[in-house]
Structures are given as structure tokens and as C-alpha cells.
């Protein structure tokens with residue numbers, strides 16, 4: 536058992552943060568409980584939050600337990616990135632006309648390099664170190680179409696004791712040699728990888744059709760069958776990111792009601808299914824997301840960089856489907872959750888193409904922690920510091936830069952403090968990142 540004293544930030548409800556200026560966080564060995572729907576902690580027996588609250592109230596109960604004091608620091612949940620591509624670490628900042636041009640000119644050639652297992656291993660190590668350095672302790676990430684890319688990332692995450700979800704990309708058409716896979720073999724490889732990794736320690740498998748235009752109906756059908764056979768796996772893909780992409784998907788699947796409905800027609804919308812972007816949707820699509828308990832990964836920095844459009848927060852709230860924040864590296868411009876939250880604020884405010892909204896800093900932070908965890912089906916497991924949550928947490932320095940020190944010292948409320956961190960913060964704020972109680 537270990538105790539940590541410092542300011543504390545955690546969530547009591549959607550967009551509702553609680554701040555304890557002098558708090559105590561007690562972490563110890565925890566048994567998997569009902570909230571752990573992933574069923575994935577038995578082997579690792581991950582340390583969990585045992586108690587959290589004000590130092591004054593909790594200290595007498597844990598009087599024999601020496602505590603580490605992080606004076607002037609904030610203990611906060613690790614961030615959750617709902618959509619990222621580890622093989623695109625080196626694609627960040629590649630300029631292109633739009634999504635489809637960017638995929639062809641930069642992304643596919645980079646991903647072809649993952650045919651080499653040594654390259655997979657090297658990028659996997661760098662990628663996970665970079666996530667943790669930025670305070671991201673859980674991610675749902677694409678690999679490439681090469682099974683070795685999945686093995687490399689899972690092995691590296693397992694060594695770091697991280698809760699991480701990934702899967703082999705399925706793309707058997709409209710893709711160049713080097714990333715294109717074979718329909719039958721791709722489904723066999725997916726099933727073998729599920730058997731090897733899903734539920735091992737804190738790892739989870741995601742069935743990963745890249746997007747409808749690069750899969751044949753046969754591959755999508757096979758993916759849907761696997762999703763039904765392995766209901767605790769995740770599903771991840773892209774939808775309605777870019778106008779040309781939407782047109783192309785509609786041409787390829789003329790019988791579907793919409794682009795999103797293509798996935799539904801193949802059994803790829805269910806709990807634990809996560810679709811990145813969800814920009815160019817209609818009301819029926821949004822209702823379908825809610826009805827199927829399927830989540831959206833909102834990728835604001837990527838959408839701004841590639842000029843894709845603006846996620847409609849007001850329409851999402853009206854429809855009532857789940858969503859959370861994501862970097863979408865390498866369409867996204869970096870790993871920092873602070874930068875992603877700021878981009879989400881800009882995107883929500885945009886009021887020319889849709890209704891503009893001012894998100895509060897507590898809503899933004901929730902969307903990248905407990906809200907993202909909830910959208911992944913991991914509420915009460917990661918993304919928060921409530922008793923029972925796995926012990927993934929950050930030590931944040933609100934005075935990491937001269938300007939931050941000046942701004943946060945003047946904060947008169949929790950919203951002012953969080954907004955200063957969102958607008959001015961980056962990896963320098965993340966002083967320590969503890970995964971499964973270590974680090």
C-alpha cells in the first residue's frame with residue numbers, strides 16, 4: 536500500500552471535476568471487481584485506488600502509512616486517447632491536399648515499412664514512451680496491416696504494464712502493395728492475434744477495418760463475424776471525416792442508407808465499437824450511434840490540420856451518444872492531451888458550419904479522461920481516481936513554465952486553473968506518470 540499527498544483532481548460525473556487542494560491518494564493491491572468489464576486484470580493484479588479524499592479526513596485512517604508529499608503539485612488521472620495510429624508517429628506534420636491525398640502520399644508508404652519487425656519494435660518503444668511522457672496512460676491505437684506490428688506494440692505495452700488496445704488493420708482493396716492484405720488471411724491473422732493477446736494482463740484487442748473504402752464487403756462481413764464471436768473485443772474504424780471520403784464510400788456501397796450504415800450492415804456497430812471523426816453525419820446516423828451503444832472518437836487537431844471539418848458537439852449532445860477525445864496522430868499534430876483539449880475548444884466554438892458551443896475546461900478534461908474511458912466501456916477502470924480505479928495517475932506541475940506559474944497563481948476558481956493548463960500546458964506540466972502504481 537502506498538499513499539500520495541498533494542492537490543487532487545478527479546471526476547464525480549460527466550464534466551464534473553472535484554478538486555482537493557490538500558488531498559490524499561491511497562493505492563494498493565486490488566482485486567478485479569464488477570466495474571472491470573474488460574476482465575483483463577486477473578493475471579496482472581493491477582494496483583488500484585483504495586481511498587481518495589482530503590488529507591485531513593483520510594490521514595488518521597492511514598496513520599501508519601508514510602506518504603510521499605508532492606507539494607505544489609496536482610495528482611490527476613492519466614489521460615485516455617481514444618484514437619491514435621502508432622505507425623504514424625513519423626507522419627505528424629505531413630502536408631497534403633486532404634485526407635485521401637495524405638493517405639496516398641505519406642501514410643501508406645510509411646505504414647509499408649512495418650513489414651520489418653525490427654522497425655515495428657523500434658517505433659513501438661518510442662511511441663509508448665512518448666505517450667507516457669505526455670501523460671497518456673491508455674490508448675486505443677491502430678497498428679498496420681502487418682501482424683508483427685501488433686505483436687511489437689502489445690509486447691512493449693505489456694512490459695510497461697499499460698492498459699492498451701490495438702489491432703491489425705484490415706485493408707484488402709484500394710490500397711497499395713505493401714499495406715494491402717488478403718481477405719481470408721487477414722481474418723485468420725485477426726483471430727490468431729485475439730487468441731494471443733486479448734485479455735492478457737491489461738491488453739485488449741480491437742478488430743480494425745481501416746475504413747469502408749479499403750475493405751471488400753467480404754472482409755467487412757468477416758470482421759463483423761469475428762466481432763460477434765468475440766464480444767469483449769473492441770472494434771475501431773474511421774467514418775465521415777472528409778467530404779470526398781464520404782462520396783467515395785457512398786459510391787462503393789450504394790445500397791447502404793449512409794456511410795455509417797455500411798458498418799451497421801456488417802455487424803460492426805455494438806458496444807466497444809469506436810468510430811473516429813463522425814463529422815459529416817445526419818440525425819439518423821447520430822441516433823444509430825446511440826442505439827447501438829457505439830462511440831465516436833473526436834479528433835480536433837487532426838480535423839483542423841487536414842481541413843476535414845468540425846465535430847458537431849451540440850448535435851452529439853442532442854443525440855446522446857458517447858464520445859471522447861483523441862489525438863489521431865499522425866493526422867493529429869502531436870501527443871499532448873493539453874493541445875488536443877485546446878483544439879476541441881476551438882472546434883466546439885466554431886459557429887459558421889454548425890451551432891457553436893463554449894465547452895468548459897471540466898468538460899474538456901473529462902472528455903480526455905473519465906469520459907473517454909466511459910466511451911471505451913472502461914468507466915471505473917481507467918481515466919479517474921475513484922476507489923476501484925486502476926492506479927494510473929499523473930503528477931502535474933501547474934508552475935512548469937514562468938507563464939503557467941504566473942497564470943495558475945492568479946486562478947480564482949477550478950475552471951480558471953484548468954483553463955490555464957489547457958491553454959498553456961504541454962508535456963512540461965507532466966512531471967511524473969505512474970502506470971499500475973509505478974513510475
Ligand code: GUN
Nearest residue numbers: 642745746773776863866
Ligand atoms: N481514414 C482511413 N485511414 C485513415 C488514417 O490513417 N487517418 C485518418 N485520419 N483517417 C483515415
Ligand code: ZN
Nearest residue numbers: 618773811863
Ligand atoms: Zn485515424
